[in-house]
């Protein structure tokens with residue numbers, strides 16, 4: 213597939229750029245607060261931080277409506293926040309409380325919030341994709357313009373579900389976008405060790421759909437790729453595979469060591485922290501003032517703090533909850 | 545005095561695989577992140593093996609459970625003895641076709657021409673906040689497939705000896721490593737003999753009631769047994785060790801003596817391994833029973849995240865104590 217020449221790419225306007233940055237900051241502040249709460253023992257949960265990957269879902273989500281849907285993975289809180297999941301029920305959920313999105317039953321790896329379009333969060337590598345196809349199919353059957361996004365990692369492109377899903381999406385021309393967040397590692401396995409091609413986007417060729425590799429830390433590039441894919445999907449032209457190159461700052465699971473990568477590699481990747489880079493660019497390009505951004509950041513910090521307080525103050529679920537939601541009818 | 549090494553379950557499995565690899569060049573290892581370059585396994589079960597035995601015999605794989613078990617089956621048919629790691633038990637579901645339709649059945653369907661001497665080891669267990677897709681005990685699924693043996697040890701020595709037997713076995717074996725069992729250390733004899741599959745271990749002898757447990761629930765049952773001892777109740781605690789085929793003789797001999805049985809597992813109570821054991825006891829010992837057989841297991845629910853729900857999901861020592869009191873009348 214031909215890629216659109218860079219010069220013809222759709223550019224995000226100033227409003228959209230600020231919106232992308234706002235979403236990135238919400239993700240980053242929220243992630244920071246979660247890590248702090250874990251360290252302080254206020255949260256007990258396995259945490260797969262997406263620090264460093266903020267641009268991807270932010271630049272995708274500014275192209276989405278509330279009723280567009282996403283399926284994401286254990287490393288997916290950034291995807292949810294970008295899509296607009298409210299932070300209060302998010303915090304209550306990761307604290308295992310009754311006011312959580314899932315009444316505390318699902319926890320951090322299974323957050324779900326249909327109202328903001330977060331339909332499935334899976335802990336099984338690869339499983340976001342087949343289900344996103346079904347949501348896209350439902351959108352098509354409804355005669356709606358909705359699109360579905362499947363988020364997943366580079367490692368997930370090696371499991372059968374990826375290949376089956378791309379083929380089906382292509383054959384059925386589904387309004388689905390496969391967004392691979394290629395952070396170079398699958399747990400401790402380096403990309404090259406587990407993957408047969410140098411670019412995951414190349415795999416799209418075999419399934420007859422466009423595949424693009426973009427710098428997932430560059431909001432403008434990422435926006436352009438997402439914009440085109442969403443347009444294609446809404447126009448009934450079928451699926452797209454986007455491979456977004458990025459890096460995760462806090463290893464596979466928060467608290468693991470990074471022995472499987474070199475210090476230099478990590479340091480170099482972290483130098484490309486998308487947040488300060490984009491912030492500086494917004495100011496340099498005259499898109500936002502230092503003062504306006506600082507105000508935005510302060511407001512977001514307060515929102516995150518409020519959500520944390522709310523989540524940790526929410527009651528624990530009663531034991532009866534084990535009998536509810538297994539089926540529609542409560543278990544006797 | 546034979547020399548011993550202080551091991552937990554993970555180190556014990558590691559030592560057993562290493563011993564088997566040193567003795568038999570046909571033993572090979574595969575799984576996600578199992579080679580040392582990737583850290584020697586997510587919890588270190590295969591640590592050191594690739595360094596010692598080389599990258600050809602110890603291979604890290606992509607995240608491809610179906611391809612992992614498929615390749616292991618093929619290598620097994622081709623004359624090797626693969627030891628495959630499936631990181632967590634819930635991920636075996638992705639490879640279920642390979643395990644259930646192929647590994648378990650190829651010997652039979654080929655009229656004995658081909659066989660699959662494959663060992664799969666996998667971690668699981670609730671109690672560590674991993675919620676609905678990372679903590680299930682699915683042993684009943686595998687026990688319900690004719691052609692695959694299932695072991696679920698609770699002590700480092702048993703992990704060691706049972707892993708040796710699994711690797712040596714001519715047929716597919718699945719070893720379940722439950723999180724709660726992997727914390728305790730024990731001095732394990734370096735020359736420990738393989739522990740035969742299908743043989744239970746009497747943890748505690750007693751005369752009033754038989755408790756049958758395996759995997760993490762042996763630890764819970766031990767706590768209950770201590771509490772009951774203080775009340776003057778004499779418990780015979782059996783660690784089944786192998787779930788399929790299970791040791792009918794040891795269990796039946798014990799219940800013949802005590803006349804009472806309480807069966808405990810972490811997996812769902814409904815349609816669980818406990819039902820099979822209870823049914824067998826009543827078929828064989830109906831007249832000798834002094835009380836109905838009790839089964840304890842998880843409620844009919846996925847593993848929940850929230851702490852109090854997770855605690856209620858797991859059988860606790862008090863639940864066992866209460867069940868024992870109820871059969872003592």
Ligand SMILES: Cc1ncc(C[n+]2csc(CCOP(=O)(O)OP(=O)(O)O)c2C)c(N)n1
Pocket residue numbers: 287335336337338364365366367368369393395397398399464576607609631635638
């Ligand atoms: C089917 C399955 N196999 C293995 C795992 C264990 N596991 C969890 S995350 C992960 C690595 C995934 O890497 P990648 O797809 O690149 O996503 P990332 O975590 O880097 O975001 C693995 C192997 C799993 N959750 N599901």
